[in-house]
Amino acid sequence: MSDDNMEKAMADITNYHHQQPYAVHWGDGSTSSSDGVRVKSAVEALNASYNPHYGLEKGVTMYSAVSDQYSRFGVGVINTNSIDAIHIVDILLNHRTELEIEEHYTDTAGYTDQVFGLTHLLGFRFAPRLRDISDCKLYCIERKEDFKNIQSVIKGKINTKIIKENYDDILKLVYSIKKGKVSGSLIMGKLGSYARQNSLAKALTELDKIEKTIFILDYLSDEDFRRKIQVGLNKGEAMNALARAIFFGKYGMLHEKDIQGQLQRATVLSIIINSITLWNTMYLPKAVEKLKEKEGVDESLLIHVSPLGWEHINFIGQYNFDDSSDYNLIDNMRPLREIL
Template sequence: MLPRIKLTDLLMDIAYITGFHEQFIHASNNRKPDKEETIIIMAALLGMGMNIGLSKMAEATPGLTYKQLANVSQWRMYEDAMNKAQAVLVNFHHKLQLSSYWGDGTTSSSDGMRMQIGVSSLHADANPHYGTGKGATIYRFTSDQFSSYYTKIIHTNSRDAIHVLDGLLHHETDLNIVEHYTDTAGYTDQIFGLTHLLGFKFAPRIRDLSDSKLFTIDKASEYPKLEVILRGQINTKVIKENYEDVLRLAHSIREGTVSASLIMGKLGSYSRQNSLATTLREMGRIEKTIFILNYISDESLRRKIQKGLNKGEAMNGQARAIFFGKQGELRERTIQHQLQRASALNIIINAISIWNTLHLTKAVAPYVTSRLGTY
């Protein structure tokens, strides 16, 4: 049986085991936190990650004041520090022996978690999901080892697919992601094309698959057994004419010269006449057709995709349970503060994953020793 532990104690234990707290370097004097400041940082993480706020956290924590929590929130918990702290946790978990039982860290999924925003915010969108209110989406990337390696705040009404490559390319962990799963909202023809160019295997779970169009380079009549499901022909001419430009675009995205979400958003809004958008679409249709044919014929692929998506959905379920304060509503007006809350939540999630994995390892050790010898 796993021991029971308070979340406050769990976070402190994982901080001293992994050293992730050392990433919260002061933005002004470049000083790492000392023991007292580490306690304040952990309290601030809990206040934000559980969505109870710094004021309530100060009231519930003897010896700490709101001023102390607000100070570390401003000077130590900036975006880069939060990302590096998350990376330390994910990397530590990745190296644990038991983590390989769930996966090897090469596949992942991404899924959005809608959050209602209870204050006026330029980043909040109206959506039927919120009733009369507005909200945003926490878009989370989950590895096959049950670690959350990247998160961002996106507009609820923007398509998830626009943001897929941001997480795959710009996480700061040691994970070598080669295959990625999404639901229908995470895919477009252009994403199929760009993920292929960037070396990723893209495998979405597509809703209403029977309505999807399949394409061929030759005439459909060249494939009599498939002719009934082939509904279009690839424009190879536009691919040949613009291939070098598309490669340059992919290189710019890979090097971080321009963000993938910015480019994908612009390409998605361009007219059909835009050569780059058309070329990526045609290349993506080739990859999508190959994928769908494999998906239909390979039950193990379908199971693998579903399993990967289930892990992401389970992670979102855990996130909602942790983020219980203020009825699960975000009360921050700026995207920077919203992302700070989402990142604090991610740190807590990853700390829990490490703690569970460490204690599961201890729990199964006697059994493994009895079966295999020294563990």
């Protein structure tokens, strides 16, 4: 299925659900989360390396994002020892879908201070689930003494002077990333390697402190915000579980040496995952209707139903990617099984 056909199918399913009296609705496409799946490499590849956390075999990481609508997008193949967080900007800017992401979630492994300021300037909100958040320190623009009740958690004062002095260069850098002149992962990797010697890196660090402080205050004071982050990350974990199940019965290995071949395999995996998601999304309302004929259904629970189940999916079969077929997904739905 081509990108165009996939987008058309997703639009058909969205319209179909909006016509239902009890439409199952998971999100509006404005939030997403990202996480990596470690895959072993059966051959010597430049981007494959050892990581003692995953055993004694070389491997790479398939790093991808999932939207609040359960669509997988922005997949990439990175070194398994690379910091996940530096690839977030690349995914959010280059996913080539109609999603308009406003807020993005990661776990602690996908977090680094550098991302806070850069994502803010690019128009996204970075919201990680931080481990040991009680150890995090806050920063202020005014005097530390002005915050008598929380002085113990204020580490220092923001250097607004260096931000002002380098702000034009910061905007030029952000514009270059936005227009694709340079990748966000490359910039964050470079700036992180010589932050002490570079005034631009220092200015970005001060911006990071501002955004991180605002985030921590929101995170601690807003229970709904914390729950929203956790829900987003749960969707990513469920998506990764489906990816492992599809990828050769949980024992998948990459046999491609070049990055292009690895990306091709990762992209096909995304297409299959999204196809299963679309299939389940189509049939869930029909299944609810059938259940209602037998017993009562608490419709308030439908928002907690995920389209990522696969117990009914046969992974051992034929995969047809024929673009020439004019198959109408909605008008050719299979009959449901009888409920015993």
